[in-house]
Amino acid sequence: MRLLPLLAVMIALASCVGPTAPPRPVPRLVPTPVHTPPPPAPRPTATPVGKDWRDWPMTPGDWVYRQDGRGSIALFGVPGADALLTLRCDRAANALYLSRQGFAAGPVAMTIRTSTLLRTLSAAPTGGTPPYVAVAIQPRDGLLDAIGFSRGRFVVEQAGSSTLVIPAWAEIERVTEDCRR
Secondary structure (H helix, E strand, C coil): CCCHHHHHHHHHHCCCCCCCCCCCCCCCCCCCCCCCCCCCCCCCCCCCCCCCHHHHHCCCCCCEEEEEEEEEEEECCCCCCCCEEEEEEEEECCEEEEEEEECCCCCEEHHHHHHHEEEEEEEEEEEECCCCCEEEEEECHHHHHHHHHHHHHCEEEECCCCCCCEECCCCHHHHHHHHHH
């Protein structure tokens, strides 16, 4: 019984906790928008020496297919940058144009390597910014099938410019077939 008053005092003291302050609000952080410029276009690498061309690293980029009033076009490059290589079907001219980014003062040799064919064509400057050089190819030319069905890749070489190692994707054959109709 003697412990009862002591227990009552302890309970009374335990209940004497003062009111707690309300929690402070957490400030809301609003992120500041950051403008991220598009990545710079990758510079095509020089032709590796001493390796089989089928082992050369691919040029960075993807193919994109579009249709327009002239026909259709497949563009290869890094998204957000100018195309490194294009294949255009111009129905009115009944021709396909293979263009690559690069400068030339006049006609220049453009060599195309595929798993079944090696051909050198005469490319002409087209002007524009950035500058391009282009070759005209007839829609039924077997070079187009060799490019489209090359084993995983084909190569575009031009004197004075870096070599392009391009994946052989369906967009190439799609543009080719658009011009053969």
